[in-house]
Amino acid sequence: MQAVYRFLKKYVDPWARLDSIIPLASAFLFNTLIYFGTNYLTRDWHHYDFTLEIDRAVPFVPGFVWIYLGCYIFWIVNYLMVGHFDKKHFYQFVTADYTSRLVCLIFFIFLPTTNIRPEVLGDSAASGLMRWLYDVDMPSNLFPSIHCLVSWFCYIGIRGRKEIPRWYRAFSCFFALLVAASTQFTKQHYIVDVIGGIGLAELMFYLSRRFQYYEIIKKFFEKINGKLYRLLLKSSCDADNTSVT
Known part of the structure; x- marks a missing residue:
């Protein structure tokens, strides 16, 4: 355990602050459970x-699939970046992320949505990737768009943070909007889904900063992190005592 702790502190902590890993990993699992769980639950229900x-006027452009799928890297980088900020800001961000998924849960259950996808023609790499995406991703749980929600969180999480270069903050805003555009051109979502996703991110982030309920999430994860830290510290001390003996 001592070697594990030293490895994590030396090689992982500079990239992903150790006390942010569990909250961020839990947020990812929570998102996955809600998205796929409601997909399974409502699969035979009526979808709107x-x-x-305006959606019909937007052309289908398979090339945007690279942005639509490539944004996962953007998400990982920016969420880990927020993990390095002060704890108050970090837990306000995490709380906004969690509560936004609870709102998504309500919409996914009580207002399940779908759309009609176009036929994908051509044999280009983008067209092949589009066909694969349509095969693995059901046309449901569209409102609000989680793609737009998470991408906008990536921007507002670092917005105004002087620790981050201005050019990267501007890039994050641009790329989040580009992801929103990709949801339109790939026909994965429609305009109301984009507005819903971005609006929900702004609302939940505002509420988590305006009120103090983020302290509940903060205390919960600090308790878990504290127990893990004490376990690692105890294991390190035991290992040192054993080596001395």
Whole structure:
């Protein structure tokens, strides 16, 4: 355990602060459970189609699938980045992330959505990737768009933070909007889904900063991190005592 702790502290902590790993990993698992769990639960229910005329006017551009799938790297980088900020900001961010998924849960259950996807033609790499995406990702749980929600969290989580270079903050805003555009051009989502995702991110982040309920999440994860730290510390001390003996 001593060797594990030293390895984590030396090689992992500079990239992913150790006390942020469990809250962030839990947020990912929570998101996965809600998204796929509600997909399974509502698979045979009636789904609503919110397609508007403006959506029909947007062309289908398979090339945007690279942005749609590549944004997962963007998500990982920015969430880990937020993990290095002060604990108050970090837990406000995590709390906003958690509560936004609870809102998504309500919509996914009580207002399940779908759309009609276009036929994917051509034999380009983008077209092949689009066909694969359509095969593995059901056209459901569209409102609000989690792709837009998480991408906008990636921006607002570092917005105004002087620890982050201005150019990267600007890039994060641009890329989050580019992800939103990709949801349109790949026909994975429609405009109401984008508005819902971005609006929900802003609302939950505002509420988590305006009120103090983020302290509940903070105390919960600090208790878990404290127990793990004491376990590692005790194991390190035991290992030192054994080596001396």
